Amino acid sequence: MQGPLSQAVAGMCAALLPQVSPRTATGVAEVLRRLDTPLQLAVAGRIKSGKSTLVNALIGRRVAPTDVGECTRLVTRFQYGTVDRIEVVFGDGRRATVPFATDGGIPADLGIDLAGVSHLEAYLTSALLAGITVIDTPGLGSLDAASVSRTEALLGVAERPADDGRAALGADHPISALDAVSQFAVGGAEAVLYVFTQGVRADDTRVLAAFTAATAARDAGPVNALAVLNKVDTIVPETVQGAGGDVREAARILARAQAAVLRPRVADVVPVIGLLAETAETGAFTAADAADLRALSNIDPALFAAMTMAGDLFTEMAAPIDRPTRLRLLQNLDLYGIAEAVRVLRAEPGISAGELRRRLLDASGFAELRQRLGEVFRARADGIKASAALASMAALAANSGDWAERKRVHDAIEVLLQRPEAHQLRLLEALTLLSTGTVTMPDDLTTEILRVGASARPEDQLGLPTAGHLQLQAAALERAGWWRSFASFGATPAQSRVAYVVHRAYFLLWQDLKGDVPSGPLGELAKGIGLRPEFGDQASGIGVRRAFDLPPGSAANGSASGRAAGDRWDGPTRR
Ligand SMILES: Nc1nc2c(ncn2[C@@H]2O[C@H](COP(=O)(O)OP(=O)(O)OP(=O)(O)O)[C@@H](O)[C@H]2O)c(=O)[nH]1
Numbered sequence: 001m002q003g004p005l006s007q008a009v010a011g012m013c014a015a016l017l018p019q020v021s022p023r024t025a026t027g028v029a030e031v032l033r034r035l036d037t038p039l040q041l042a043v044a045g046r047i048k049s050g051k052s053t054l055v056n057a058l059i060g061r062r063v064a065p066t067d068v069g070e071c072t073r074l075v076t077r078f079q080y081g082t083v084d085r086i087e088v089v090f091g092d093g094r095r096a097t098v099p100f101a102t103d104g105g106i107p108a109d110l111g112i113d114l115a116g117v118s119h120l121e122a123y124l125t126s127a128l129l130a131g132i133t134v135i136d137t138p139g140l141g142s143l144d145a146a147s148v149s150r151t152e153a154l155l156g157v158a159e160r161p162a163d164d165g166r167a168a169l170g171a172d173h174p175i176s177a178l179d180a181v182s183q184f185a186v187g188g189a190e191a192v193l194y195v196f197t198q199g200v201r202a203d204d205t206r207v208l209a210a211f212t213a214a215t216a217a218r219d220a221g222p223v224n225a226l227a228v229l230n231k232v233d234t235i236v237p238e239t240v241q242g243a244g245g246d247v248r249e250a251a252r253i254l255a256r257a258q259a260a261v262l263r264p265r266v267a268d269v270v271p272v273i274g275l276l277a278e279t280a281e282t283g284a285f286t287a288a289d290a291a292d293l294r295a296l297s298n299i300d301p302a303l304f305a306a307m308t309m310a311g312d313l314f315t316e317m318a319a320p321i322d323r324p325t326r327l328r329l330l331q332n333l334d335l336y337g338i339a340e341a342v343r344v345l346r347a348e349p350g351i352s353a354g355e356l357r358r359r360l361l362d363a364s365g366f367a368e369l370r371q372r373l374g375e376v377f378r379a380r381a382d383g384i385k386a387s388a389a390l391a392s393m394a395a396l397a398a399n400s401g402d403w404a405e406r407k408r409v410h411d412a413i414e415v416l417l418q419r420p421e422a423h424q425l426r427l428l429e430a431l432t433l434l435s436t437g438t439v440t441m442p443d444d445l446t447t448e449i450l451r452v453g454a455s456a457r458p459e460d461q462l463g464l465p466t467a468g469h470l471q472l473q474a475a476a477l478e479r480a481g482w483w484r485s486f487a488s489f490g491a492t493p494a495q496s497r498v499a500y501v502v503h504r505a506y507f508l509l510w511q512d513l514k515g516d517v518p519s520g521p522l523g524e525l526a527k528g529i530g531l532r533p534e535f536g537d538q539a540s541g542i543g544v545r546r547a548f549d550l551p552p553g554s555a556a557n558g559s560a561s562g563r564a565a566g567d568r569w570d571g572p573t574r575r
């Protein structure tokens with residue numbers, strides 16, 4: 001099911017199909033196919049950062065192998081299917097179905113030579129997967145070169161292969177007919193959930209580099225990237241200044257500090273305890289667990305405190321529950337989760353197992369992650385997918401070798417972007433330019449642009465949550481005028497291009513608030529019907545040229561075209 005922007009891009013692709021060479025057409029067909037799939041979200045991060053654990057929590061089922069086993073070294077795509085099944089996809093395109101393990105998950109070991117395996121595909125009847133395809137990746141930064149290269153290939157981080165290089169996908173895969181460069185252009189994830197533990201460390205540099213390029217032809221930015229500070233239960237709160245010895249406060253402080261380092265590359269950093277979320281969300285927490293924890297809540301508090309100082313103390317010291325049971329609790333909740341459950345049980349001895357599970361979920365911080373995922377990814381899936389598809393189209397054009405064909409594709413993209421309804425795509429592009437540092441702006445202006453691009457609600461976009469309608473109108477007009485002046489007089493050429501996009505976003509918002517929206521159905525965009533190039537100046541051509549035509553950096557140094565000829569701006573400066 002496509003949103004209006006994706007539909008517009010799909011229409012453009014369909015119109016171009018008969019006008020391009022067979023080679024480019026194969027790529028365009030793949031872009032069209034991908035536009036029809038749910039948002040492709042990669043979960044990436046360092047080895048053992050808890051990626052698979054979070055994937056399980058998200059899907060609501062313990063299906064991704066965690067901890068050890070060869071399957072943790074494979075990329076696994078979790079997508080919606082009406083019948084649960086797991087397929088091994090080989091490098092030559094062959095597929096084989098493998099049975100689920102007895103616990104209902106992907107078997108830790110497949111019993112086949114991994115050298116020939118491209119990745120795993122798991123089809124599950126999970127509600128979440130109907131809207132998002134979740135891609136679990138092996139840890140980057142591991143010593144296992146093969147799994148790193150699998151992840152990098154998926155994320156599109158690896159060096160662009162040579163033009164004549166053949167890709168790893170097999171003959172019956174739709175992408176396999178593409179050359180390697182085209183595959184790079186259309187493959188990869190569209191959004192990324194980046195999993196950190198503790199601080200961003202010096203040896204994360206490689207991973208961060210991967211992160212910035214985590215989506216195929218598009219860079220990751222606040223529009224399509226979110227970070228998680230995972231395993232916050234392992235933080236020693238006494239080591240975090242200002243935390244007052246509280247783990248959750250320490251987690252918030254560390255997440256804020258991390259966000260300051262990572263913004264605007266990511267929309268936010270959310271602190272979570274993935275393990276608690278997985279246990280609470282996948283049905284792994286049982287009434288028997290609650291009963292065991294209740295038994296622990298009745299032992300001497302001093303003895304319990306001593307037990308929970310370390311894992312081996314917990315399993316070895318004398319206690320009313322046996323060792324295997326304690327190991328299970330440790331595996332499912334770890335020491336912090338056990339202590340948290342006992343704290344709740346002491347305060348509310350009559351609490352039910354179901355309510356205890358809910359409290360553990362609360363303690364995991366997972367609700368906030370789900371909410372942010374909804375805001376950052378699901379609500380914007382249409383824009384993210386449409387932008388990624390446009391980026392792929394531009395990359396295919398750049399790879400075409402035929403000047404006329406390249407121009408045809410670029411013209412089609414330009415025409416699409418000139419429509420007011422498609423302006424959102426330009427704004428997303430501007431956000432990406434800022435987040436990657438291709439264009440820099442003063443901090444307050446960056447914040448303002450992020451705000452305008454981050455929401456579809458006028459009061460949030462304008463930062464005036466309590467303002468009335470007329471006040472919002474006036475503010476939109478005032479900001480449109482300000483950004484136009486800045487674009488013309490106060491900015492560097494690169495800033496100027498972004499500023500025109502922001503000006504136009506405010507201008508369209510103002511028109512929208514006035515109630516006269518100059519739009520036709522988006523589906524018409526691509527057919528080339530009634531296309532009116534209203535903003536046919538270079539300044540508004542930021543999306544295509546900036547991202548793809550020019551070598552990195554050269555666009556930022558190019559000259560701005562100055563005025564936006566034909567711009568219908570009739571704000572205060574002309575009145
Ligand atoms: N204490 C604690 N342990 C966690 C948490 N999340 C995951 N773990 C544990 O960390 C270990 C690694 O978790 P995985 O989910 O396999 O990590 P991964 O990032 O997928 O690992 P690779 O795929 O091998 O790179 C497992 O033993 C998990 O139980 C957490 O929030 N807290």
Ligand SMILES: [Mg+2]
Pocket residue numbers: 051052053065066072136137138139
């Ligand atoms: Mg894993």
